[in-house]
Amino acid sequence: MSRYPFAETEPRWQKYWEERRTFRAEDFSPRPKFYCLDFFPYPSGSGLHVGHLVGYIATDMLCRYQRMRGFNVLHCTGWDAFGLPAEQYAVRTGVHPAITTAQNIATFRRQMKRIGLSYDWSREVDTTDPDYYRWTQWIFLRLFERGLAYVAEVPVNWCPELGTVLANEEIVDGRSEVGGFEVVRKPMRQWVLKITAYADRLLEDLRLVDWPHSTLEMQKNWIGRSVGADVEFALDGVNAKLRIFTTRPDTLFGATYMVLAPEHPLVDALTDPGRRAEVGAYREAAARKSDLQRAELSKEKTGVPIGAHAINPVNGEKLPVWIADYVLMSYGTGAIMAVPGHDPRDWEFARAFGLPIREVVAGGNVEEAAFVDDVSGTLVNSSTPDRSFSIDGFTPAAAIPKITSWLESRGLGRRSVHYKLRDWLFSRQRYWGEPFPILWVEGEPRAVPEQMLPVRLPETENFRPSGSGESPLANIRGWVETADPETGRPARRETNTMPQWAGSCWYYLRFLDPRNRDTLVDAKLEKYWMPVDLYVGGAEHAVLHLLYARFWHKVLFDIGVVSTPEPFLKLIHQGTLLGEDGQKMSKSRGNVVSPDEMIDAFGADALRLYEMFMGPLEASKPWSAQGVEGITRFLDRVWRLFVDEEGRLRADDSTDAPIEVRRALHRTLRKVTEDFEALKFNTAIAQMMTCVNELQRHDVRSRAMLEPLVLILSPFAPHLCEELWNRLGHEETVAYQPWPAWDESLVAQVMATVAVQVNGKLRSTIELPVGADQETAEAAALADQRVRRHLDGAPIRKIIYLPDKLLNFVVG
């Protein structure tokens, strides 16, 4: 039996596409544009595994389909190539990260070409290329100019033993992954980007995008906007005010104590001398705990009173002030009023330390649990002592604006909005990243003039940490020490580098105009191609990459570089591929499947088809080597429809075929088209299998039947279909052939199978002409022995008839 000779055909067609530049995107084509983007690949040392390919194959199929539908498709890729692994490798082996990176990129590119991805390779970009990072630096300068990049002392993970700062992922159980040394929090001078200035817009504009529900929710939670009130509490005997944030100002009358974060700046001034030792010990213990430990130990509330008292502005009550690590310095104002009756955390704390619990919202039982329902409750015990103000009787929802404006009118507080989102720590103490275009002159940061960009990463042999916590760049004195180009005064270069997120924040723009030396992207090209119509990648980047990229995009929008408020219109996350054992693919489990071994054994088309046939794109699903074999059987069957045992073309020029076959083909044309629009590749493939089975059963050789099949299969199995298309006598690539239309009259059913039920149970099916009326259907059904037996002479109470679908007798 002849089989599809993939080992010979596939490289041949790949070469053809490369030589003819088949997949070049055409700038300013009058055809409608379609910009389809994959998440930016990080070229790791281990190469691609089959799981990485799911998204790439899906977008490739869609792009091939769109080209046939007449779209001008932009589909390209590049390399997010800065990052830690190459640097760690350099430290171990002395091999320059640029060399490792170039090798990894070569592997990735080769593997991608081997599966027949239809990228426009002329647009390939690499974040480590100075011609690329020059524009990353350029964007940073725009942020710097606008006050969106600033310097702050931020604690980092400092490992004294290794003499370096560690990323979170380099720390295991509070110790360095390498060597297992102690890691401590140490404040260092860092660049921070003011993403919080865009919090509202990042939240609001989520309305403009078509993204998975879960991702939208994650972004909303990450931004974490909450509305409430800032309230000022006077302090007993101290000339200072304590500002707290609450989302429930309606419960102000229920406050029974106050809590500050242990790091709160007022703690020192407020602590009673007699309590100093205890307070100091608690603060020190809290400082020693990492964020993680603080969260883990959260089961049991801890805290100490500091001996000070605050005055409740609504009733003049004196409330004891505590410090406790369940209050975070980084959120709100770092201080709260505790209302144990109506907040579960305060309730637990009050119970643990015997503090009073007061009910101010009736409707629950505050002795048993905090009552938090802000819809059904009614305010009680909430009047000022002089009765001049009261919110008693209101629901919390109604009381909140009332008390907030009362506080505002008396200068005691005001409506306020706080976010969980924090500013973005943007510097790394590493070599293999973009240098900051910043000079330090007399202690002040100054922008490197634009015409001096890029600030190149200097050559070095020594990638070891400087030992001071600064990046290895600090060791390169000839680079660090320079002069201010404006004044000639001595200057020191910034030695931090940018994080890996930087280059991936804007790569989708560079693809539009990758070789432009004058600007990041030509405005006309940007207007033509943007926004990205479909963005596909893993859910692991649902928050950070997508939020950071949106932030940069909005800044670029504000300065007129881009014309759309959002970069990515539609987003899809492909599911993860698990190993054959159902576990996540990983080297250590030894269940990683490499595309190279699959292509060697089954061919690229089989791999592509199988990855899409496994199940819905978004679902995670386990790999099956036997499944790939099943797909090769299908491709071989297709091959044999066209080519006989001797390798000769079987197809003839006849146009007729049995009506069942014509129907099957046209139903398939419709189904595959519809499934493409919905990105349901698995069911599209199933339908093509059904169609091929039908063609084979009738031994169809008609060109009129076979050619449309080649066309619709070509996005899935492009090598096989190019080969068949060519053998059918066509000179040109199949890639731009018009997508075949289906004939509506052949898709329409003539006869319908109607299910006949008695009391909702299926008893028989009858074949009726489409649109048969109820009388006809009943007569046919009643003529059926199997139906009659179940009716058994019982009175028919009701008959439900759905034409062409179902007839249900309700009896008894």
Add this chain to the structure above:
RNA sequence: GCGGAAGUGGCGGAACUGGCAGACGCACUAGAUUCAGGUUCUAGCGCCCGAGAGGGUGUGGGGGUUCAAAUCCCCCCUUCCGCACCA
């Protein structure tokens, strides 16, 4: 704990807007082809009873709505992902 997604044969999965559950494929069984293995072709394949015809039962569990529920509603269980006391 909160937020999200999901639970269908031995396995991956299919099922429009509530209307024949299990398309398509894998695995398996039987038969044909082949010297044989592989390939290919034909048929069968949820579970239970039955020689068969046929009957019963069945979409994580329990209730409900309906002529009719994988699909809608309520309660519960499990798995995966994200977040981690956000006042």
